[in-house]
Amino acid sequence: MDSLRLAIGQMCSADNHAANIATVSALAADAAGQGAKVLALPEVAGLMNANRKVALTQVVKAADDPFVAACQELAAKHGLWIHNGSTPVLAPDGRFLNHTTLIDDQGLIRAEYDKVHLFDVQIEGQAPIGESKRYAPGDALVLADTPWGGFGLTICYDLRFPYLYRVLGQAGASVVFIPSAFTVTTGRAHWETLLRARAIETGAFVIAAAQSGTHADGRETYGHSLAVDPWGRVLADMGEGAPKMALVDLDLSLVEKARAQIPALQTGRDVPLRRV
Template sequence: MTERPTLRAALAQMRSADTHAENIASVTDLAARAAGQGAELLCLPEVAGLMNRNAEVARTQVVAAEADPYIAACRELAAKHGLWVHIGSTPVLGPDGRFLNHSAVIDATGAIRAEYDKVHLFDVAIEGQAPIGESKRFAPGEAAVMLDTPWGPFGLSICYDLRFPCFYRRYGQEGATIIFIPSAFTVPTGRAHWEVLIRARAIETGAFVLAAAQAGEHADGRETWGHALAVDPWGGVLADLGREAPGLAVVDLDLAMVEAARRQIPALKTGRDVPLKRL
């Protein structure tokens, strides 16, 4: 049972720049707009704080989480507007010298309530494109993270985690009401897989999925798919922010839908671990 039966959430779509300052300015505007529409939670995309694939320049910008200017700005905005903020993610310096793709949830007082580092790194070779190796600069996170809130448990993830359904099944089994999947999907993978995977994770877990996204052509030369999505536990799309433009959508989540979906299709309880016969 949640303390609060409904949640008004603001879902953001950004075209993040290659400096913290530009992105902080964008998020400052988004937070004001979200608060002005009565939102209780603002959801931001992956690499919302800094999107810079120039390794040499990024090394001069990225600092430890406790010193990161984007995270500090999100804390100030949360407190100013009385708004919970899921920061999406931003690169921070990890203990071994590599970066971490780092996320956090901040409450309405500006306190950090949970932190998560992306577990599954985007090391892929899409036909016709140069290979992408996130693990060249980033270290993987070590744990899934779930946070108790007035709206029930929140499950944290980032982008490529999306392709590992067992990761989300555990969140569902532990009672997550909302799962965050902030992303910066490439255009080829986004076109082929984005919506179907987001909706599948919501259906499989019986949870709301809030998937803030990056969109369009970025200063560092990348192009991202967009289509930030809010999806209900039955797989219904509540908001889709489209292909290219930054924007904000406010959605009202009826959290009773979570229990109803799981009651009707109790797959989280009735799954069986059976041996595999290979013939």
């Protein structure tokens, strides 16, 4: 298919599954009603709860997760593919996995991905953020075959590791998802620049649904969900505030055109480092 109408849902996720399922139910109905074929959601769309003691009573294995199940039901009900952003699920080592699911229009799970790069950072003037204390990393990239070409699955902090996107581009990804819950500080400084760079480097559409606002657990997120085309042009910037939705019509022929004009995915060279 040469075109895709895609809906982006921007959220301010709550600290319980039920509230977030209600939000996504409304977004899915709106997306389907406006002719979208795919709905993209942000990171931790299913649950955003920094209170580990409480979260341990909520988080279950992916196969039992209520948010994943609800997204499957909504996809089948509306005949809509849903990329559910992510939600925490149990990892084998007792930590969580930041887990994303791609669901087709029959409600079937077509791909799953666990966030590979964890947000262990020290921003000046702020307390350290050590995501790896609570989350285990994923161990593989995922590219899903769809009627619109390859969909590459990544999450948030993965954005800062361009080699991931080069691999996805070389494998034929036409659309790359980067659902996120960026901090306000790093969002203002880096968000749009990094997203546009990833689109330009890969010659792919980048879809980055984001969290926005002050959450029940006290965190603040940047918003500005973006859609970027393979030439680096911003097709949609949703600003602040949530929940809300934006529609973008993707001309998928632009992927081949961008890669033909600048064939960087084919002409890169691996050379040794010479230290002098």
